[in-house]
Amino acid sequence: MESDEPRRKGPTRREYVQLGGALAAAGLVAGCAGSADGDGSATATPTDAATPTADATAEPTATPADDGPYSVSMSPVGEVTFESPPETVFTRLTHHADMAFALGRGDDVTAMHAPDYYDALWNQFVERLPGVSLDWTGLYSSWDPDKEVVYELDSDVHLADPAWVTQLDSWDRDDVGEIAENVGPWFGNSLSDRHTEATGEWADGYEYYTLWEQFELVAEAFRERPRYEELAAVRDELLATIEAGLPPEDERPRAVMFSSADLETIYAYTLDNPGFLTAHTRPLAPRDAFDGSVSSGDTVDYETLLEADPDVILYLGGMLPTTDMAEVRSTLESHPVGGEITAVANGRVHPQGARYQGPILNLFQLEMCAKQLYPDAFGAWPTYENGPYPEIPAEEQLFDRQRVAAAIRGEVE
Structure with a gap:
């Protein structure tokens, strides 16, 4: 980044659509084959911390001056020096793409996993943010990125975790070092x-961050601390509302989350395991209907679900435009075993968005889960069949959409 003057390196996003579109389908297939995550984000080997001691403390090291080089540290890459704030952003997973979006860089993303899939999903929520738009369609699908394409994308920063990238057969430590030296630094933690x-070489000293700790470091890298602070304040207020309204533990519902492409093969997920995949459910602390007998990502049958007999089912993928929640509920109700599950019988099968969430999706999913799990405390979640995130009356909203939208637009002091 040789100059502070606005410029875009290499081809623009739209100029790159033809190549990105041609490779995106292959990337999506490779990324989703064998996935048990149910939100379109496959897991090769590779879930915010249960206690503060389980996480590394995020300590931004950006210099206070507005001009000239500055440094920010994040595990596993350590200290990274930026000549100027990045303008183009390579990502793999959507927690990083959402961070870029939250910092007003949504249109500067050059690559991400399954872009059309996640563009459709994210826009279900963006619909409720006035004056904000998002378009990730046609980007290069970067689940297993081709190094030559990464060169051609010529991104200022790679919001991706090199410790995960080097688990791919096509990448090693020398490859990520080459890209960092010749294109732009890696600055991500997945x-x-x-x-x-x-x-391998990344094992010694790898540190874990909560979703918002990592977002703070990314904001420092982009010199966008005011945006971060405003969004973090919204989140703090939302968590305070949730904490004040939670009923005693013995009055909380027994819950499960699962995904299924056909409602036959069912992938179950626990709601309180460490990691940012549960950043929207762990603060709400529902009881585990499986009582610890099922690990996150396990396949279960209907008999196992009935034995667990959850009060609430959170259906991962239910917020996709292609999902009809009325049909999902009908299919479960008509199943000879599924229909006997308490959550199904009582109409408490609710949609979920994605577990690889960034800060914006996290705010919406905290609100929706609070209403789905505790309607008496936080107001009932509207009966949802499909379409955008429901319009909730202002007096029943748990966070201020206008305030979030203004932060994304950069309208903060």
């Missing part, structure tokens, strides 16, 4: 998703 162990 193994904090479920506190997955780093492997």
Whole structure:
């Protein structure tokens, strides 16, 4: 980044659509094959911390001056020096893409995993942010990125975790070093998703961050601390509202989350395991209907679900435009075993968005889960069949959409 003057390196996003579109389908297939995550984000090997001691403390090291080089540290890459704030952003997973979006850089993303899939999903929520738009369609699908394409994208920063990238057969430590030297630095952490162990050369000293700790460091890298502070304040107020309204533990519902493409093969997920994949459910502390007998990502049958007999089912993928929640509920109700599950019988099967969430999706998903799990405390979640995130009356909203939208637009002091 040789100059502070606005410029865009290499081809623009729209100029790159033809190549990105041609490779996106292949990337999506490769990324989702064998996935048990149910939100379009496959897991190769590779879930915010249960206690403060489980996470590294985020300590931004950006210099206070507005001009000239500055440094920010994040595990696993350590200290990274920026000549100027990045303008183009390579990502793999959506927690990083959402961070760029939250900092007003949504249109500067050059690559991400399954871009059309996640563009459709994210826009279900963006619909409720006035004056904000998002378009990730046609980007290069970067689940297993081709190094030559990464060169051609010529991104200022790679919000991706090199410790995860080097788990791919096509990448090694020399490859990520080459890209950092010749294109732009790596500055991402993904193994904090479920506190997955780093492997090889990355194993020693790998640190885990909560979603918002990592977002703070990314904001420092982009010199966007005011945006971060405003959004973090919204989140703090939302968590305070949730904490004040939670009923005693013995009055909380027994819950499960699962995904299924056909409502036959069912992937179950626990709601309180460490990592940012549960950043929207762990603060709400529902009781685990499986009582610890099922690990996150396990396949279960209907008999196992009935034995667990949850009061609430959170259906991962239910917020996708292609999902009809009325049909999901009808299918479960008509199943000879599924229909006997308390959550199904009582109409408490609710949609979910994505577990690889960034700060914006986290705010919406905290609100929706609070209403789905505790309607008496936080107001009932509207009966949802499909379409954008429901319009909730202002007096029943748990966070201020206008305030979030203004932060994304950069209208902060």
